[in-house]
Amino acid sequence: MSELSFFSTLQDIITLSDVELRNGIGSLSPNVVTEYVFYLRRELAKAQDDRAVVSRENERLQGITDEYRRENERLLSIIEKQRQSSHDLRLSRVTPSAPPDKNNATNSTTSDPRFNSRPVYTVLPDSFPNVPGSIWVWAPDGRRPIGTIEFVQDGTVRWCHGAPHGYWKLKEGGRLLETYFNGTFHEIEYAADSKQAYLRTPRGHSARMWVKSKRTAI
Numbered sequence: 001m002s003e004l005s006f007f008s009t010l011q012d013i014i015t016l017s018d019v020e021l022r023n024g025i026g027s028l029s030p031n032v033v034t035e036y037v038f039y040l041r042r043e044l045a046k047a048q049d050d051r052a053v054v055s056r057e058n059e060r061l062q063g064i065t066d067e068y069r070r071e072n073e074r075l076l077s078i079i080e081k082q083r084q085s086s087h088d089l090r091l092s093r094v095t096p097s098a099p100p101d102k103n104n105a106t107n108s109t110t111s112d113p114r115f116n117s118r119p120v121y122t123v124l125p126d127s128f129p130n131v132p133g134s135i136w137v138w139a140p141d142g143r144r145p146i147g148t149i150e151f152v153q154d155g156t157v158r159w160c161h162g163a164p165h166g167y168w169k170l171k172e173g174g175r176l177l178e179t180y181f182n183g184t185f186h187e188i189e190y191a192a193d194s195k196q197a198y199l200r201t202p203r204g205h206s207a208r209m210w211v212k213s214k215r216t217a218i
Contacts, residue, residue, distance in 0.1 A: 004028055010035045125189035127174040128197070135212045136197070142206040149181065149209060157181040176200070 004012070004024030013021060013028070013036050025033070132153040137145045147160040156164035159181050166181035177188040177197065187201035188209070196210045 008032060010039060014039070125175045126192040128170060128177055128190045129211070131168070131170060131177065136209040137212045138207070138209045140205070140207045142208045148212055149179075151177075151179070 004016070004020070004027050006027060006029050008024075008028055010032060013032065016024075028036075131151050133151070135148050135150045138147050138149050139145045150158040150161070151168045152158060152164050154164070155167050155169065157166040157168055157179060158164050166179065168177060168179035168181075170176070171178055175189065177186075177190070179186050179188065185201070186199060186207075188197045189200050190197045196208050199205045199207045
C-alpha cells in the first residue's frame, strides 16, 4: 500500500483504492485535493456524456429494430398472399369441372341460318305428338296465325278446312314432319317444351305452327 503525504501527486491518488485514499487524504496538499476534485468532475461529465451517447445509440438501435420488424411483417404478409394464391391456383387446376348438362346440349345444326327461329333442342328434335287427324295453327312469321293445317288420317292435308290435297308423312323416327300443301314443300321439326313446330326447310323462314285441336274425322 502506498503512503500518502503532502508531496503526493494527482497520479498517486488516481492509482489508489478508495480505502487507501480515505485513510490518507488528510495528509494531502490542498492543491492536490483541488486537482483531484476537478479530475473527478471531468470523469463524471465524461461518464454522463458516455451515457448520453449510449442512450442515443440504444434509441437508434431500437428504431432499426422496429423498422426491421415492420419490414419483416410486410414480407411475411406478401409471402402469405403468394402462398394462398398458389394454393388457389392448384385447386383450380385439379378441381374437376361440372359435367355438361345434357338438357342444355345443342344440336350442331343450330348454327345453320335455317334454325335461326327455332328453339335450342336437346341433342335431337322431339318426336311429334299424334299427328293423324290433328289441326295446327299456321303462322308464317312465327307470331300471327293466318290459317290452319289439318293432317288428315289418309295422309293428305287440308288448308283452312278446304279440300284435301298434297301429303304429309313422318320421318327420322317421328322427329321430322314432311308435308306438301298449297304448292310448297315443308320439313318441320317439333319442340315439346314450347309445344310448337318450326321449319327446317325451306331455309331462312320463321314460320311456326302449334296444335289447335286433336284428332278430327276425315
